[in-house]
Structure formats: structure tokens, C-alpha cells
Amino acid sequence: MADSVAVEAHDLVKVFAKGNVRALDGVSLEVARGTVLGLLGPNGAGKTTAVRILSTILPPDSGHAAVFGHDVVKEADTVRRLIGLAGQYATVDENLTGRENIKMVGRLTHISRKEVARRADALLAQFELTDAANRTLKTYSGGMRRRLDLAAALVGQPPVLFLDEPTTGLDPQSRQDLWMVIEKLVKGGTTVLLTTQYLEEADRLADQIVVVDHGKVIAQGTSAELKADLGTTVISVNLADAEGATLAAELLVGITAKAPVLEGSTIELTVEEGPRVAAEVLRTLDQHQVTVAGLTLREPSLDDVFLSLTGHRAEIDDVGGDEESPPSASERKKAR
Amino acid sequence: MTTATLPPDVVSDAPPGGRLHWAIADAVTVTWRNLISYTRIPDAIFFSSVQPIMFVLLFRYVFGGAISVPGVPYVDYLMAGIFVQTVMFGAVSTSVGLSEDLQKGLIERFRALPMARSAVLAGRTTADVVRNVGVVIIITIVGYAVGFRILTNVFEFIAALLLILFFAYALSWGFAIIGLTASNSETAQLMAFPILFPLTFASSAFVPVTTMPGWLQAFAKNQPVSQVIDASRQLMLGGKSPLWSTSNIYWALAWTVGLLVVLAPLAVRKYRRTG
Known part of the structure; x- marks a missing residue:
């Protein structure tokens, strides 16, 4: 040693x-x-x-x-x-x-x-x-x-x-x-x-x-x-409905190295240069006349790390009472 | 690897005394902690003293008139039973206290400390003995107030109290096992009572066992609680009644030592295996 x-x-x-x-x-x-x-x-x-x-x-x-x-x-x-x-x-x-x-x-x-x-x-x-x-x-x-x-x-x-x-x-x-x-x-x-x-x-x-x-x-x-593996910014795009989101996700393939992640009517992209890609996302969607309900940029969270590393969200999965019990959702939010 | 790679202040923290020295010192520390903890809940002390007083009053004035005992007044007969019943019910606090320490993660912290493994249980059972000393003093005072008198002498009376405290100490190791087994302190309490009730009430504590049906009498006469109670009567009241004799003292001591020898190692084993 x-x-x-x-x-x-x-x-x-x-x-x-x-x-x-x-x-x-x-x-x-x-x-x-x-x-x-x-x-x-x-x-x-x-x-x-x-x-x-x-x-x-x-x-x-x-x-x-x-x-x-x-x-x-x-x-x-x-x-x-x-x-x-x-x-x-x-x-x-x-x-x-x-x-x-x-x-x-x-x-x-x-x-x-x-x-x-x-x-x-x-x-x-x-x-x-x-x-x-x-x-x-x-x-x-x-x-x-x-x-x-x-x-x-x-x-x-x-x-x-x-x-x-x-x-x-x-x-x-x-x-x-x-x-x-x-x-x-x-x-x-x-x-x-x-x-x-x-x-x-x-x-x-x-x-x-x-x-x-x-x-x-x-x-x-x-x-x-x-x-660096993950990217420094998460772009979250809100569409009017799930259908629009599916369509939009298809349009956005190729803009980023990692495939966009679709969840309900929200698409998330993890990228290096947030503002530049965000502009490109809006341009692309606009060209195809997809209405964007909202767009936010944020730093990657643990959820994003997990999504990126494992393909699933950091789900709460308590181990037989031995592990710490999960803090409530509000606690987690507050602490962030 | 040698200790040379360790930071110097760590090496100086190595225990200078022997193993036994630290086992005792740690047990004393945990006892101190349990006793302080106990005094910080004064209402618990108050209400845990009220219960035995109620039992004294109940049996002395409500049921007592209907129970006749050969050789001595009922109040004299009753008090030995009350002493033993009270320390037995008090032993539940060993279960509850340990269970709470487990639940709250305090025992986890203890496990990561270089303290003696035996100290958690030794400290808990010792603190309960100290508490029981207070309890028997209160009961003695209440007993005197309702007409109880020692018919032998003070030394034999004190010998009886020591026997009762020793018996309670042995039992608290058994209740420690319950505390380590139960999933929480409420369950610990619920688990303790089915053990306490038959031992306390199917005994010579409140009525002579000769009034019970034959099958019950066989159990009631020979079980450890009755032996300890009858031994205490021999010491407090002397040979005033054919219901007890000096042989009860030997049986009581044998039971107490036997219980301690069996229960203490079992509790320690359970503690080591409780994660």
C-alpha cells in the first residue's frame, strides 16, 4: 500500500x-x-x-x-x-x-x-x-x-x-x-x-x-x-403536447452529440455551449413551424448525470430500511 | 504495516490501560449518559413512580381485605410482592431504552468508536440498577405509610432489597435481548408485557399460591419471581408463616445467578449480531 x-x-x-x-x-x-x-x-x-x-x-x-x-x-x-x-x-x-x-x-x-x-x-x-x-x-x-x-x-x-x-x-x-x-x-x-x-x-x-x-x-x-463527459448545460424545451415533442425530438437529432431525451412534452439536451445550441434549437423548430411553449437553460443536476450515465433517472429506491430514508421532494428542492 | 505511517497524535491516543480497565471506564461513561438522559425527562420519573404507588394502594385497600394470609397482616405480605413487581415492570425500560438507541442511530455511532463492545449493554443494565435503587427507596417509604413493618431487622431487610436488585439486574439482560430484537420501542414494550404478566401475576406476589388451581400452583410456586418474593418475605418478615422458608433464599439466588449466566451472554451475542 x-x-x-x-x-x-x-x-x-x-x-x-x-x-x-x-x-x-x-x-x-x-x-x-x-x-x-x-x-x-x-x-x-x-x-x-x-x-x-x-x-x-x-x-x-x-x-x-x-x-x-x-x-x-x-x-x-x-x-x-x-x-x-x-x-x-x-x-x-x-x-x-x-x-x-x-x-x-x-x-x-x-x-x-x-x-x-x-x-x-x-x-x-x-x-x-x-x-x-x-x-x-x-x-x-x-x-x-x-x-x-x-x-x-x-x-x-x-x-x-x-x-x-x-x-x-x-x-x-x-x-x-x-x-x-x-x-x-x-x-x-x-x-x-x-x-x-x-x-x-x-x-x-x-x-x-x-x-x-x-x-x-x-x-x-x-x-x-x-x-466534460456530460456537458455543461442542460437545455430544456417545453412543447405544447407530447405529439409535438416527439416531432421536435426527431428534428433535433443531429444538432447535439447526444440524442435528445424525451419526457412527456419536454425535451432535454445536454450540451457544451448552451446559448449557441439553444439558438439553433429555436431556429430549427421555428423553420418547421413547431410551437415552443418554453425553453430554459440550467446547470446539469445529479439527475442529468444519471440520465447520461445510466439512461435512467436517479430514482428513489430505498434499500430495506438500511439505507437512509429518502428526504421528501420538497426537502430536495429546498436544498438545491 | 507499522504505526510509523500514522499521524503522531493517533498513536498517543492508544489506550494506556488494559482491556478490563477500559471496559469498566466505558461502561461507566454509558451508565452516566443513561442516567443523565433519564433525569432529563422528569415527568417520566414522576409517572413511573405513580404506578407502583397505585398498586400498593389498590392491593392494600381495595383487594387486600378479601385476601387472608396465615401468620402475617396482608400489608406485610404484600410489600415483597410490590417490590419485585415494580423492579420487573421497570426492566421494560431496558428494552425500550436500547430499542430507542438502536432506532436513533446512537448505537451505530458507538460501533464506530474504539470503546469496549460490552459497554452499551453493561451501561444500560447498570443504569437500570441505579434507577431501581431509587425505586425501592420510594416503595419502602410508601409501604411504611400504609402500615408495612419489618418484622426481622434492618440488615435482613437490606439483604432482601439487594436480592431484589440483583434479580432485576439479571432480568434486565433478558429485556435487553427484547430491546435488540424489537423493530422499534413501541414493539419492545408490547413484547415485554406477555412475559411480565404471567411471571408477575401467576406468582405469590399478591395472593398465596395455595388458592390457585393445582396446575397453576405447580408453576406459580416454583417460578423464579415467586422464589425471589418468598425469599424476600423470609428476610423481611422471618418465619412467621408456613408459606415461605429459608430454602426460598437459596432457590432465589440459584435462579438469579442462573438467569444472569444464561441471559447476559445471550444478550451480548445478540448485540454483536445486531447490525
Whole structure:
């Protein structure tokens, strides 16, 4: 193993007996020391299962994984001293205060009482929770809980941090705040593996992105590489009806490298030069006297990545209650 | 690979003490957390004390007049039953508490920490013992208020309470298994009651088993709850009645140790296998 690799996974397979779900179907990945890897995928893709295996919570059915060369199954205790884990649902005790939660995790990480107290103060200040330190978690907002969860994960000063959907369900401001915190940690040398359903988040934080779907890695590379494959702009054309859309889609074949995607009365094209192609689309349709009801340009979303990579949309496919439960549609919209 | 490639601050975090030292320290931390958690819901403490008080009043003043016990006043007979019944019903909180921790993902977090694997269960059952100490003190006070008197001496009375607490401790490992099995805390509670009811009511807790039909008597007389209750009566009241004797104390201890030896490893095994 090269010393520069902090986290590695080779051919991880995990099948859940309940529902016979292949949550992971041969996932391999590597996180270089001091970098951020974004594990991107829809609900049920296997992201949480991967993190649970890497953080020693769950043994894989086959394949192996290691943190700084230490096997997550055979040397679980060593691995546990090297990692911090913060979950999608802040796994903190609601009846304890912020400070008590940090102290609990610190004590269970086997740090001396005095040192835990010192680090708790520092972390509470760093995450702007000093004022709320002695209030029970019940009184915390969603963003505060996530910050506290992260603070607790950091009390052992782990060189590797696993963040399972750190911002799912948060409002835009809280997401921004948390992103800044994560960026600061990475600057300090922490290696981070984070899972997310948001392209924007992976884009902002991750050096490398691994896209998973149905337990398999379907693409990987830097954000720029993935986007280059995908195109940088999505042109969405609304027609009066499905019939008009079918006709229009036929007319637009050949304008772009990738075939237009037809859905109901909407056509979507993923392209490099949005405005130029949009003009061409309008010209072509106008020439053939097809009435356009609407046209929008937008950045590609995770849905588009999936559509492009798999030919299907990032459908919500919950894995037997083991994976995170899907956030509501409104939550996803809000977070975008 | 050697630790030389690890960041230096990680190496210094390696536990300096032995395995046992940390197993105890971790159990203490989890116990502390459970007890704090418990005190943060004062209404739960209030209402969980109301229930046994209601039982004392119910049996002392409503049913008590109709039940005759040879050798001692009914209120003296009743109290040992109330003590044991209360700590048994309290053991449900072991199931519910563990089930909630599982549901809320707290146990997931614990699993990713370098803490002793035994600490979650040890901390839970120990916290329940501490809570039960509070419970038996309240019941003692209520018992005194309604006319219960120790007929032996304070030391034997305390020995009886220790036996009851020990029995509750052994049982809470069994209820831990329920908590780890149930899909949520409501189910955990529902699963616990079909086990609690026959053990508590088909026992010598409230009426002498000699009043029951033969087939039921065979069970009621010999099951562990009756043994513990009758052993407590021997310790609290002495040999005032032919219904119990010192042999109940040996049986009660044997049952309690037996249950602990069987249930604790089963619970630990269940915990290890619960994903």
C-alpha cells in the first residue's frame, strides 16, 4: 500500500438478506491522504452501506477495505481510533446537552477527562455552539445538530472523517456554513470521504468523485472530468403536447452529440455551449413551424448525470430500511 | 504495516490501560449518559413512580381485605410482592431504552468508536440498577405509610432489597435481548408485557399460591419471581408463616445467578449480531 492512500476499498460486496438487496456489488475506491472523495448517488445506491463498512460498523460479505493500511474487519479497533463518523441523521443523544454529547464521545474514544473538557470547549467555539453548549439537543435546530454531530466526530482528532450526507435536509444557509467547516478541516490535513446526493456539494467539496448506482461504481473522476463527459448545460424545451415533442425530438437529432431525451412534452439536451445550441434549437423548430411553449437553460443536476450515465433517472429506491430514508421532494428542492 | 505511517497524535491516543480497565471506564461513561438522559425527562420519573404507588394502594385497600394470609397482616405480605413487581415492570425500560438507541442511530455511532463492545449493554443494565435503587427507596417509604413493618431487622431487610436488585439486574439482560430484537420501542414494550404478566401475576406476589388451581400452583410456586418474593418475605418478615422458608433464599439466588449466566451472554451475542 502506498503511504499516500488513506482509505481504500476493493470489490466490496454486501447483500442484505431482507429483500435480497445487493446494496454493494463490487465497489472499489481509493481516497488519497489529505483529499476529499465524494461518493455521489441517489438514495439506495449503496453509499451509506459503503460508509458503514469503511467505518467498521458492518462487515462486508466479500472484498476488503482498509484505513491507513489497517483492515476494517481484522483491525477494527485500530481503524476506530483513526476515523470520525458523522451521520445523515445526527446520531446524538437528544436528552444530553451539546457539551455532554461531545464529552461522551470523547470519553468513549479514551481521551483523558481533562483533555476532553479542553477539546469540547474548543470545538464548541469552533462550531459556534458555545452559547448553546449547556442546552439539551432537543432545543437545537437541524443545522446546529449537524454541527454538533460533526464536532463530536472530531473530538478524537481523527485523520480520516466519514460524512454520510452531511447536509441532506438542511436549509441553504446551513449547508453553506457546513461546507465552510468541512473545507477548513481539509485545509488542516484531514482526509474526508463524504456521501451526497447533490452534484453541487460534490462539486464544491470533492477532489475526486465516485458515482454509484445500484451498488456499482458507474463513473469516477474529478468534477471537471465528469462534467466534460456530460456537458455543461442542460437545455430544456417545453412543447405544447407530447405529439409535438416527439416531432421536435426527431428534428433535433443531429444538432447535439447526444440524442435528445424525451419526457412527456419536454425535451432535454445536454450540451457544451448552451446559448449557441439553444439558438439553433429555436431556429430549427421555428423553420418547421413547431410551437415552443418554453425553453430554459440550467446547470446539469445529479439527475442529468444519471440520465447520461445510466439512461435512467436517479430514482428513489430505498434499500430495506438500511439505507437512509429518502428526504421528501420538497426537502430536495429546498436544498438545491 | 507499522504505526510509523500514522499521524503522531493517533498513536498517543492508544489506550494506556488494559482491556478490563477500559471496559469498566466505558461502561461507566454509558451508565452516566443513561442516567443523565433519564433525569432529563422528569415527568417520566414522576409517572413511573405513580404506578407502583397505585398498586400498593389498590392491593392494600381495595383487594387486600378479601385476601387472608396465615401468620402475617396482608400489608406485610404484600410489600415483597410490590417490590419485585415494580423492579420487573421497570426492566421494560431496558428494552425500550436500547430499542430507542438502536432506532436513533446512537448505537451505530458507538460501533464506530474504539470503546469496549460490552459497554452499551453493561451501561444500560447498570443504569437500570441505579434507577431501581431509587425505586425501592420510594416503595419502602410508601409501604411504611400504609402500615408495612419489618418484622426481622434492618440488615435482613437490606439483604432482601439487594436480592431484589440483583434479580432485576439479571432480568434486565433478558429485556435487553427484547430491546435488540424489537423493530422499534413501541414493539419492545408490547413484547415485554406477555412475559411480565404471567411471571408477575401467576406468582405469590399478591395472593398465596395455595388458592390457585393445582396446575397453576405447580408453576406459580416454583417460578423464579415467586422464589425471589418468598425469599424476600423470609428476610423481611422471618418465619412467621408456613408459606415461605429459608430454602426460598437459596432457590432465589440459584435462579438469579442462573438467569444472569444464561441471559447476559445471550444478550451480548445478540448485540454483536445486531447490525
